[in-house]
Amino acid sequence: MSQVSRHNIVDSRGNHVILGKRVGSGGEGDVYEIAPHRMDVLAKIYHKPLNGERQEKLRLMVSGCNDDLKEFAAWPLDLLHDGKNGPVCGFVMPRITDCEPIHKVYGPSHRKESFPNADWKFLVRTAKNLAAAFYIIHKYGYVIGDVNEGNILVTKKACVRLIDCDSFQVQTRDTIYHCEVGVAQFTPPELQKSKDFKMLRTRNHDNFGLAILIFLLLFMGRHPFSGVYKGTDDMPIERAIAEFRFAFGRSAALKAMSPPPNSVGLPIVPGEVSSLFEQAFTESGLHSGGRPSANDWWNMLDALEKRLKKCATESMHT
Incomplete structure (x- = not known):
């Protein structure tokens, strides 16, 4: 031991x-x-x-x-x-019980096994509750830093719990206690080339990872920077993030990207929601406070959840 x-x-x-x-x-x-x-x-x-x-x-x-x-x-x-x-x-x-890692919610095959009764409303509610969790952490002055799918658990009621909190960034007036780890697929462009995470993290950095997770939840486990690249060289997700190649965005074609075949796109959500993704994943998000905050996401997802209606033909569809 x-x-x-x-x-x-x-x-x-x-x-x-x-x-x-x-x-x-x-x-x-x-x-x-x-x-x-x-x-x-x-x-x-x-x-x-x-x-x-x-x-x-x-x-x-x-x-x-x-x-x-x-x-x-x-x-x-x-x-x-x-x-x-x-x-x-x-x-x-x-002790947190009766939870599953968030990837078992947004991954369609895992969801059928672990959350067989989860419909799209459940995914929207999970995203909303995830935003609420980020809001609380930020409200009290902490930064998550290492945003990734392994540190987030979800209950059968779509409640969200964060784990591995001892890695969070803690800041006092005189001292920064850094978060020294990170996962590339959830790391914002401005930090992608860093070899050492011992740096000041901000809420705006967290908000990039939050937007990635919300996109994964709403778009059936598709990563927003994983698409079809029209170039001849390799385009791993980390490079696509660093170069702002949002595969589902309005400027995707200008970045030589397009969504994967047979994937759902931004038109399935209201324009106000897709605008938040554009704000989170494009160059405008680089500025301090440039990305949608956890509160912005909560408000928008709450409005989206209230607009959902159950399908008259198939009860699992909303």
């Missing part, structure tokens, strides 16, 4: 914490049940000792915890220490 003895872990009040069954494992640490009878929370224990900066970042997240954050995220609730007065070796977080 690393250099930390599982029999020597204490919480912030000096109480011994008994670890139960391991329920998850990642590159940075393992996740355990807390015994006995603590089914509402889990403990994350890091594999390696944390430097002072990482420990202070977790202290700030715990001190900033509130009911809004706990509703949408597996937010750090309490610090765990390697012995009394010892260094921070992990934290306690809410």
Whole structure:
């Protein structure tokens, strides 16, 4: 389990914490049940000792915890220490149950297995709730940074929960505690060429990843920068993003791109919604605050959901 003895872990009040069954494992640490009878929370224990900066970042997240954050995220609730007065070796977080990764919602084949009753209204509601989660994180001054499909879970009621919150960017008046990771297919153009994510991230950067995820939800798992390229060289998604080659956009032809065959396009959504995608994925989004905010998306998707009607012929169609 690393250099930390599982029999020597204490919480912030000096109480011994008994670890139960391991329920998850990642590159940075393992996740355990807390015994006995603590089914509402889990403990994350890091594999390696944390430097002072990482420990202070977790202290700030715990001190900033509130009911809004706990509703949408597996937010750090309490610090765990390697012995009394010892260094921070992990934290306690809410246990999130009955969820599936978001790719099982927007991927048509996965959706049939994991969400067999999900119609297009369910996808719109999931997108709306995702925007609400981003709004709450931004409201309290945090930046997600590492926006990607692996850090977002969805319930059978289309509620959204964010995990791996200890990677978020935390900023005080004097210090930035960076998010040092990222996934290329959700990274905005201005950061695509960076080899080191240890930089100031902004809400506008997060808003690019949010728009990608909303597009994936509304357009059957199609990535907005994955299309047919008319050039002779390779056009991986990361390069298409860096060069603003939005395959479904108004300027796609000028960028030598077109949507994939047999894919649905922007005309299936109201013009106000497609305009938000244009704003998010074109050069205009580079400016500070240039991309639609989480609140912009929530308002537009809420209006879209209210306009949906059930098909009289096929109940699964809206």
